[in-house]
Amino acid sequence: MPRVSLKIVGASGQGINSIGAIIAKGLKRSGYCVFGYREYPSLIKGGHASYQLDVSNERIRSTETRVNVLVALNHHGLGLNMEELKQGGIVLHVTPGWQFPEHHRKLIAERNLRVIYFPVDDILYRLGARAVLSNVLLTAFVWSMLDQDIDALKSLVGATFAKKKALLELNMRCIDEGYSFVDPEQGTISVALPPPNKDFASHLLITGSQAMGLGAVHAGVRLYASYPMTPSSPLLSFIAELENKTRMVVKQAEDEITAAQIVSGAMYMGTRALTATSGVGFDLMSETLSLNAMIENPTVFVLAQRPGPATGLPTWTAQGGLLQAANCSAGEFTRCVISVSNSQDAFDLMPVAFNLAEQYQISVVVLTDKQIAEALYTQHPYDLEKAEIDRGRLVVDPEKLKALKSSDRFDPNAEGGVSFRWLPGSDAATYCAQGDEHNSSGTVDESSLNTKLQMEKRLRKLHGLKAELPAPHLSVGGGSAKTTDWMDVGDEIELLVVGWGSTGEIVQDVMCSDELRGRKIAYLHYTYLWPLRTQELQRLAKRSKRIVLVEQNYQGQLGMLIRMECGLDIPDKILKYDGRPFFYDELLSSVMERCASTSENEEKFPGLEQAGSPS
């Protein structure tokens, strides 16, 4: 897969994001798949930040550590990011009279880098334009380096200023100036892009948060309550921005406990309501998770992960919340933990989460992370006919309501532990959603027999849920349609990779790499994480020469759950816990090391001897 990467660096608030967003959109409209990745510190102005675009004419969903073009909006960027340039890369900077230190001069020579000084201040002065337009100038110059059509950029920028004629004209002059700039020393420079694929032109450029917000609205969520905490805040912002169109109730709560309780009250009353938070904010919500288990109140919580403990790294990414989601909160009860991985399932899984919550009358925790929440994906427009709204055993028919008894609400003999549910305001027998242990109508009952029956009722749901949750998804490597048949004919798997969430995207890009063409690699991706199905994994493990776990946490938390559930231990782990996502080239080299060692060492992978038999 051809890849070109372009990184814009500078201080937070300097306009990195606006340059990145315009170029991303322009390239997408020209027929490229763009993947955008942001790094920034937890502050509003200053500090070093970056916006990287990885571009291809095939589907791309990962970031490289090495870049083809570096755009440095200040000299700190030159100091911090020069090492990232590839052989023959381009450095574009705006610092007048900048003298590279010796080691950078050496680097420039060794890697044959081309350095362009773009005299942004001179041009602004000449045009009588304010500093804010430097971003337009730079964007236009980058656009010319990418050999893209100037009119496409003009129409993109023009749409923003359509109603401000004077500003529009100035912007257009800046585009002309920036686009026609030629560095006197380097001459005309262009970055070679592969031929475009027009299919991408109609795609969306969307963050995971926007995708999740659209998915929530699609799923019938009518009330959203949340307390700001990165990386869940962009979801709150997006839902709030849409409120006059969706006409939803949107509440910025006074804390996470309140958000969780408001949403639980709204779900008890019978709408679909959502909240989202991160790390320690979810700790505050966990008592409400326990409450909802006892009153069998369907609820959905989004847990957007970032590195902890405590406030940790607020604006960076992690997958450290899996065990928290699966195990937090008092008492034993049935819950479901699922994880989104990209902009497609961030949308698709919202109706799924609400359906599961209502079908089983349980809480569903939807994991996402900073990488998904803020990365920019090139996304095919969503299928709006696919999702069903399934409200489980909710009774709304007036005749059926009349026939209900209070004791139907928490009937311990209900099939699969899921009893009828009906809503306050329904003309029917009433019940108590009782937080103390209770009998079938919600009356407190601490007797031994009742306690046992109700516990078994609530936990019985776990078995049904586990049996009905979809299997983990298997992706097969091999590089071409012809060579993927090896999986079906039962060949040995050279390397079985197991992972979940956002790391799956990078694994799949790695599997499409030229370096791994023809290798018998398979990737088993877990979306449904609790309860955990292991039969597919156990079957695949038996035919794998080597198996490796890829996760963004210290302990290999999915590995821990797998071992807990079926005894299969995966000692080989590729783990990352520095707040950064896996980068394409980094993960590729880790996977290649393992492929090389499987070729050398024909011995069967020792960890598999401990595997239990598939159930």
Add this chain to the structure above:
Amino acid sequence: MNIALQTQPPAPSEYYSETKCIWCDGCGNYGIWTAVKYALVELNLHPWQVCLCYDVGCNGNGSDKIEGYRFHGLHGRVIPFASGAKLANMRVPVIAFGGDGATFSEGIGHLIHGVRSNYPITFVLHNNTNFGLTTGQASSLTPQGQPMNTSPNGIPEHTLASTDLIFSLSPTFVARGFSGDIKLMTRILKAAIQHRGFAFIEMLQACPTYNHFATHEYLLDRYFDANADGHDPSNLQQAKALATQVQDRIACGILYQREDIPDFYDRLIPRQGLETTCVEEVRRYDVSEYWKGLV
């Protein structure tokens, strides 16, 4: 209150519960429980039309002694749960109950934001001036120096000025009842349930087991119906004075009310002009209009 009134009024027996009461002899909860049923019946509300939300505490042990759609939750959290329930279906009257322990300790933030937000719910504070269900510890409304379970030397903290706190939040409805006067409590509750916005009712009640200072007799001797004495609930200054000066006589009744302030839901721009409730609006939505700007 937004529910359509029924032509057929409920019989009081519709609220009868099979569950036996287990409060202590002489507990103020019996009176409050009785007045709540009277108020609902007199407002022509059937049990299926109301949502009653209980905090944890002795009041919460009433959650299964009455009919109606009920909820019994976690300590201190009843106000946000009840508010969420109400915002989801504005047609159902929502009444929340909580003790002084939960409301002015663990849940004080919720109380403050509940009053401030002017959620359209009724909140009934069961004030027996201690944590009864956990066996008589001091609450923040227990008088300073009063020996209690876990504070044999009396609590070092001064007593929270709860009424001053409520008035500092620009409330729209403040009332006080006494568990020994069912007629008074019924009148207050009916007005509160019909109020536009957050109705705060403090019910002074005896706790014969743990409260040996503000006993039933103590309250009986001091309480009076301020409205019967001519107090006008629209007079904020007088309301504050009456509410906070409780050394000799304790003013009860509807102390303060204004109806001209929009409640939280009324202030939500996106909901204006909508006839439906969030509960009725659950369906699959076409969101393609919202992604047009992303292409």
